[in-house]
Amino acid sequence: xxxxxxxxxxxxxxxxxxxxxxxxxxxxxxxxxxxxxxxxxxxxxxxxxxxxxxxxxxxxxxxxxxxxxxxxxxxxxxxxxxxxxxxxxxxxxxxxxxxxxxxxxxxxxxxxxxxxxxxxxxxxxxxxxxxxxxxxxxxxxxxxxxxxxxxxxxxxxxxxxxxxxxxxxxxxxxxxxxxxxxxxxxxxxxxxxxxxxxxxxxxxxxxxxxxxxxxxxxxxxxxxxxxxxxxxxxxxxxxxxxxxxxxxxxxxxxxxxxxxxxxxxxxxxxxxxxxxxxxxxxxxxxxxxxxxx
Amino acid sequence: xxxxxxxxxxxxxxxxxxxxxxxxxxxxxxxxxxxxxxxxxxxxxxxxxxxxxxxxxxxxxxxxxxxxxxxxxxxxxxxxxxxxxxxxxxxxxxxxxxxxxxxxxxxxxxxxxxxxxxxxxxxxxxxxxxxxxxxxxxxxxxxxxxxxxxxxxxxxxxxxxxxxxxxxxxxxxxxxxxxxxxxxxxxxxxxxxxxxxxxxxxxxxxxxxxxxxxxxxxxxxxxxxxxxxxxxxxxxxxxxxxxxxxxxxxxxxxxxxx
Numbered sequence: 001x002x003x004x005x006x007x008x009x010x011x012x013x014x015x016x017x018x019x020x021x022x023x024x025x026x027x028x029x030x031x032x033x034x035x036x037x038x039x040x041x042x043x044x045x046x047x048x049x050x051x052x053x054x055x056x057x058x059x060x061x062x063x064x065x066x067x068x069x070x071x072x073x074x075x076x077x078x079x080x081x082x083x084x085x086x087x088x089x090x091x092x093x094x095x096x097x098x099x100x101x102x103x104x105x106x107x108x109x110x111x112x113x114x115x116x117x118x119x120x121x122x123x124x125x126x127x128x129x130x131x132x133x134x135x136x137x138x139x140x141x142x143x144x145x146x147x148x149x150x151x152x153x154x155x156x157x158x159x160x161x162x163x164x165x166x167x168x169x170x171x172x173x174x175x176x177x178x179x180x181x182x183x184x185x186x187x188x189x190x191x192x193x194x195x196x197x198x199x200x201x202x203x204x205x206x207x208x209x210x211x212x213x214x215x216x217x218x219x220x221x222x223x224x225x226x227x228x229x230x231x232x233x234x235x236x237x238x239x240x241x242x243x244x245x246x247x248x249x250x251x252x253x254x255x256x257x258x259x260x261x262x263x264x265x266x267x268x269x270x271x272x273x274x275x276x277x278x279x280x281x282x283x284x285x286x287x288x289x290x291x292x293x
Numbered sequence: 294x295x296x297x298x299x300x301x302x303x304x305x306x307x308x309x310x311x312x313x314x315x316x317x318x319x320x321x322x323x324x325x326x327x328x329x330x331x332x333x334x335x336x337x338x339x340x341x342x343x344x345x346x347x348x349x350x351x352x353x354x355x356x357x358x359x360x361x362x363x364x365x366x367x368x369x370x371x372x373x374x375x376x377x378x379x380x381x382x383x384x385x386x387x388x389x390x391x392x393x394x395x396x397x398x399x400x401x402x403x404x405x406x407x408x409x410x411x412x413x414x415x416x417x418x419x420x421x422x423x424x425x426x427x428x429x430x431x432x433x434x435x436x437x438x439x440x441x442x443x444x445x446x447x448x449x450x451x452x453x454x455x456x457x458x459x460x461x462x463x464x465x466x467x468x469x470x471x472x473x474x475x476x477x478x479x480x481x482x483x484x485x486x487x488x489x490x491x492x493x494x495x496x497x498x499x500x501x502x503x504x505x506x507x508x509x510x511x512x513x514x515x516x517x518x519x520x521x522x523x524x525x526x527x528x529x530x531x532x533x534x535x536x537x538x539x540x541x542x543x544x545x546x547x548x549x550x551x
Contacts, residue, residue, distance in 0.1 A: 067513035067515065068509035068510070068512065068515075074476040074480075111496070112478070114504070114526075118510070120509050130514070131515045131516070142338060143341040145333055146333050146339060147342065149333060169334060173334075175336070
């Protein structure tokens with residue numbers, strides 16, 4: 001029973017059995033929804049907690065945008081509810097209120113007063129020169145990009161990481177090609193994201209001056225937004241207003257005034273400032289009537 | 294003074310014979326080089342994330358070196374039975390404590406110097422500038438902070454039974470001060486008496502090591518701090534170093550050497 005030949009045969013039998021079980025289970029494991037084997041390294045190591053880290057790195061990017069002058073969990077964060085680097089792109093509704101300059105409040109005691117000399121104590125934005133205050137140094141906004149990229153890698157389902165990154169890449173660093181590639185990566189991960197489509201349209205229109213592609217992308221963004229549930233539409237009115245007013249502007253620039261008026265009417269339905277849009281509609285209507293004999 | 298310098302010299306020699314510093318220094322260099330090789334949107338001028346990682350590693354490494362080196366000084370002398378012959382020579386217990394402190398503190402200063410030279414070179418490759426005075430302020434502040442840590446660990450090594458327990462307690466205390474020290478008074482306001490009074494008292498008693506953390510100012514290229522505030526912070530550190538050393542001398546005076 002214990003002869004070497006029997007042991008070798010047993011080992012071979014076990015190996016064949018293991019191989020068979022592995023060959024049988026592997027396809028099932030790969031098609032199983034809970035499998036992490038096909039995911040990236042972050043997915044495998046962190047699981048769903050990666051979203052929490054992604055948000056934390058997104059906030060870290062905003063802290064860099066302020067050159068380190070940023071409230072901690074103990075400070076008053078009312079003026080930092082929405083990340084300023086995102087709000088400054090113009091595509092995110094700003095929920096901030098309160099004084100962003102003095103979230104630290106008055107000094108509490110001599111230790112607090114003395115300690116304030118040893119960390120950043122002034123509200124600045126990197127795109128306006130940052131701590132040095134040198135307005136020509138607006139390219140310093142590049143410093144927020146590593147954290148935004150890491151945030152997007154950790155949570156590819158968050159469109160804001162892509163749109164904010166692309167905005168600053170295009171607007172301040174003039175790296176339109178990199179911004180476009182990043183937005184396409186975001187679109188692959190979030191095919192229904194009207195935010196990414198809006199930013200892509202801005203890139204085509206303002207970066208490449210390609211009105212036709214911008215129109216196509218923005219019209220697709222409108223269709224994606226209209227496909228939302230009514231409750232979701234209520235929460236995301238700002239982006240719809242942004243898309244439709246851009247489309248209206250594009251059509252007006254292209255000479256399609258009636259189409260521009262239609263888009264302004266669509267924007268008016270969700271806008272918080274319908275009077276300003278009505279004024280624009282009136283101007284365009286006058287243009288049409290002036291052209292008619 | 295001669296005796297103090299002699300003891301300090303031995304401690305410094307011990308540091309460069311041990312592998313701790315070399316390992317931490319090489320690990321810091323490797324991590325920073327790997328992070329520097331990451332391509333971020335084809336932009337080679339992005340520097341601040343790299344500075345942050347490098348400074349974080351410098352802080353962790355220097356704290357590890359300071360605490361672990363100091364914590365084993367006197368217990369090792371006792372364990373190896375070299376403490377008694379050492380004190381048999383014309384050297385007082387106070388001189389021994391001061392010598393050990395000076396040796397560890399100078400050794401920390403030397404390691405900091407190496408780390409900051411590397412940090413300066415790394416950041417210069419990206420930013421093409423070398424703000425020497427800013428680095429000097431950051432380095433000196435960190436060195437004095439390490440002075441407090443070394444003095445505290447030395448006192449701990451005479452109070453606690455083993456170097457491992459002393460190191461662990463020191464790391465917890467230092468981490469606690471660095472993370473919440475600045476906000477202890479705010480934390481106290483949400484508590485009930487008598488806990489509030491205890492936390493408030495702690496806020497005023499503990500050495501505020503966070504004063505010496507100038508990383509944000511260095512990373513984001515803020516201007517220099519006014520020198521008078523640096524000087525005051527150094528005096529504050531000196532007061533705590535003196536207090537801890539005095540405590541260590543008092544404890545050591547009654548401690549059996551065997």
